[in-house]
Amino acid sequence: MAGKNRGSVSLTQWLLIAAVIIVADQFTKILILGAFQLGDVHPVTSFFDLVRAHNYGAAFSFLHGASGWQRWFFLGLGLFAAGFIIWMLRRHGQQMLFAWALTLILGGALGNVIDRAIHGYVVDFIQVHAGGWYFPAFNVADSAITIGAILLILDELRRVRRS
Numbered sequence: 269m270a271g272k273n274r275g276s277v278s279l280t281q282w283l284l285i286a287a288v289i290i291v292a293d294q295f296t297k298i299l300i301l302g303a304f305q306l307g308d309v310h311p312v313t314s315f316f317d318l319v320r321a322h323n324y325g326a327a328f329s330f331l332h333g334a335s336g337w338q339r340w341f342f343l344g345l346g347l348f349a350a351g352f353i354i355w356m357l358r359r360h361g362q363q364m365l366f367a368w369a370l371t372l373i374l375g376g377a378l379g380n381v382i383d384r385a386i387h388g389y390v391v392d393f394i395q396v397h398a399g400g401w402y403f404p405a406f407n408v409a410d411s412a413i414t415i416g417a418i419l420l421i422l423d424e425l426r427r428v429r430r431s
């Protein structure tokens with residue numbers, strides 16, 4: 269196959285990995301929705317709780333209190349981002365670290381888009397805290413997006429270092 273690196277991962281394989289992230293995200297959210305009432309808190313360790321929270325906004329509840337327009341804005345933004353990421357994966361899928369970063373972000377973004385489309389909010393359930401300080405609740409999709417963003421930064425640092 270001309271133009272393809274041996275051992276490179278195809279767009280289909282990247283999309284399958286993103287699908288696994290989406291399934292894991294949605295499965296965990298279904299478990300939380302079935303077992304928890306809104307606001308329930310179940311301590312797991314001294315620094316980690318399982319909770320049920322609904323986020324109508326974006327990261328760190330940005331625009332959580334807006335009048336409802338944010339649902340459609342973030343849903344549209346997530347779909348646009350997914351399309352852009354798929355386009356980038358098609359062009360750069362052979363760049364492993366970069367493609368892993370994009371795939372994690374894609375899976376996470378679509379996991380949260382599904383929540384917005386179905387519920388009107390994102391289901392969050394992971395609560396980390398220490399010494400009275402509480403990090404905003406998050407979910408598997410948010411974790412994938414965060415890890416993907418870290419990988420993007422590492423990829424860029426490697427690229428800058430090489431030049």
